[in-house]
Amino acid sequence: MLTHSTRRWLAGLGVAGAFVAASASPAVAAEDPFEIVAQDILVAPDHYGFAYVYAAPTNSEQPHQFGHTTFDLDFSGIADFAVLEEPGEGWGWACETSGQVVHCETEFAEDDGPWLGIYVSGKHEATPGQKGQLKFAMTSGGKTASTTSTVTVAEAVDLQTVPEASVSGAPGSKLDMPATVRNGSETTSQGAVLLMNGDYLVDYAGNYSNCKPAEYMGVLCTFDEDLEPGKSYRLSAELPFQLHEDVRTGAELLATSVWWTKADWELNSIDWPQDGKPGTGDKLRLVEQSDAKSLERQTDPDMYNNYTDISVKVTGDNQADLSVKGATASGKKGDLVQVRPSVTNLGPALLEYQGRPAFRVTVPEGTTAVEVSGECQPYTTDAEWDQWDGNWGEPGAKEYGCQITESPKGFENPYEFGLRIDTVVPDASGAVSARLAGDPNSKNDTAKIVINPTTTGGGNPGGGNPGGGNPGGGDGDGDNGGGQGGDDGGALPITGQSTGLIAGIGALLLAAGVGGYLVAKRRRTRFVA
Known part of the structure; x- marks a missing residue:
């Protein structure tokens, strides 16, 4: 869920979806490797309007690589009634203004493409109905594309x-x-x-x-x-x-x-x-x-x-019963062993995406987490949990909080960890737990990760090779039943945030005018402006 401050920020940007929408028709010859797309802009006296300008390759099979790119913006057509704020800062461009033309330059990494935001303010004496054009030209790889954007003064x-x-x-x-x-x-x-x-x-x-x-x-x-x-x-x-x-x-x-x-x-x-x-x-x-x-x-x-x-x-x-599965693994000092605890929704209700740390993992004594699921981050307290900008997958912590994907009845969410054995401790254990308000069965909400178990616990512990090669592991029973350690466990489900949340944010982005069609995986999306 977006924070209130994030929503306020998004709602304040008055720009259409740059990936899907543009009101100005780009001027592109058939042989041009890219085109410029720019939105028209409405401004009011003493208020600004905002729009994205971006460039897109015209050949999707062999997309143009932009590399060193220049961008020129001629604002002489709006100078009588509006003021252009020099773009560039915050968009990765170095810009300077000469007369009524802004010239910008930047370098793009492979597969990256140009885009930037344009702010235009209506002058105090501007009259509704006045209009003029911004002229854009972008040069890359010896090719130049151009287009225009109409700025209109509105009430x-x-x-x-x-x-x-x-x-x-x-x-x-x-x-x-x-x-x-x-x-x-x-x-x-x-x-x-x-x-x-x-x-x-x-x-x-x-x-x-x-x-x-x-x-x-x-x-x-x-x-x-x-x-x-x-x-x-x-x-x-x-x-x-x-x-x-x-x-x-x-x-x-x-x-x-x-x-x-x-x-x-x-x-x-x-x-x-x-x-x-x-x-x-x-x-x-x-x-x-x-x-x-x-x-x-x-x-x-x-x-x-x-x-x-x-x-x-x-x-x-209509509640959801979460069932936690632990894991076991065995190895020598210095070995890297893989464990795969999980949580399954037993239904009957669908579990909506849980952005809070609803699944928790404590690292067993004598081990260090050197490989961490990308759905988990170091956990201290709920108050310090950061859903949007956390240290996802960061190794070295003693406890992790993990998100749970949107899960229909019967869906299992696995979390893969690579643990280095620093000290061999028989039956070294770490706790695994799930927290959900209204869960009708608390008996299956906890389990254990056990390293070097002294009993099979219903599973077959395996040995790991020194130096982290060929990790060992086996099926091991926690408080709730066996979890698999040491194998791939089959293909992991596609992960990412709730489709409902994705659709909601996508609509909010359009409603707020933020450029870009929101493409995200089903469990988590970290929005980077």
Whole structure:
């Protein structure tokens, strides 16, 4: 789950998905090895607009390697009404301005490509309706590609909403999602767009004629009613969503709602997939409207107050029973032995992604963890746990906290560790445990990793070779049953964050305007700006 500060930061960036969306048409000849893509920008007087500019190879089979790259930006076309902030800082470019042209240079590693952010502020005396062009040229490998971006001065409209809300329901039940909006500006807003996105375990279940499902983004509703200055509005009926039948009681899922002006949404979503079909029922409305009209385009210069975090709390009685498996291994001093403790969801509920340290591993006495699962990081306290920027896979700790992937009933999550035997201690053991609120069976929540067991414990301990070659191990019983040590244990599942969380973040990124189509594995995604 994103922290509030991270969400605020994301929501403040007004830019479309650079990987999937761009409103300006790049000027590219058929033989050019790459193209430039740049967004159009809306600005308001005394407020900035933001967009990404990036370059993409035109041949996917033999992509262009950029290496040393130069970038020139001519802002003379907007100088009368807007100010360009020199790009480069924070984007890896070295830039300098001469007259009304910014020249930037940088070096790219193999398979890396150029992109950077552009900030443009409307001057105080700028008039809505003024427009001009930014001209871009990028040179790499002796080839130059160019394009333009149109900057338009728009009326400033500040759509505001509450930062947090909550709903609850049992598995399979319908939920009424709240959404309110206030026009905090002095200008009448010509309609609005609402994007509401939930964890994939929470689906839109409505049939409103002005709402349609949007791929990766939940549901999109367009309102024609004018929003008068200083007035607040609610939906004529709350948006219906439905929880999946197998969602776990006690789970807390995340949904978000984001409000846009129509012009901002049109600009930011121009190339995003929008194949969803509107419903066939009544029209969802905003309860107040005004006859005041404006003929100019409108932009929202403050994206920090446009969205609501909606906490979806699952009630009822549908729990997940976590069962922990330990491991055994044997070896001599200096050997590197492999152990593979695991946790399995016995159901009946689906276990949603656990970003907290729900699985814990204590390293056995006399050993050092030199190889650590990438899903684990050194553990001290829950308060110091960092889901997004932790030291994943860091060796040398005595205790590790691990995330648990989204797990349907019967799914096993293995965690591989390579332990160096520093001192041979018979029956050296380390604890393995799982923690989940509401787990109906605490007896199978703990197990042991045993190094050099003196009894077989139901398994066959194996010997390791000195120096870490051919690690030994065997099936060993912990408190809960045998875990495998010393073999590959078959192919590991693809790991990464919950698909629901991925989809939710993907929608939030688009809603906040952050460039990039979010591609991630199913257990963990570490977002790097």
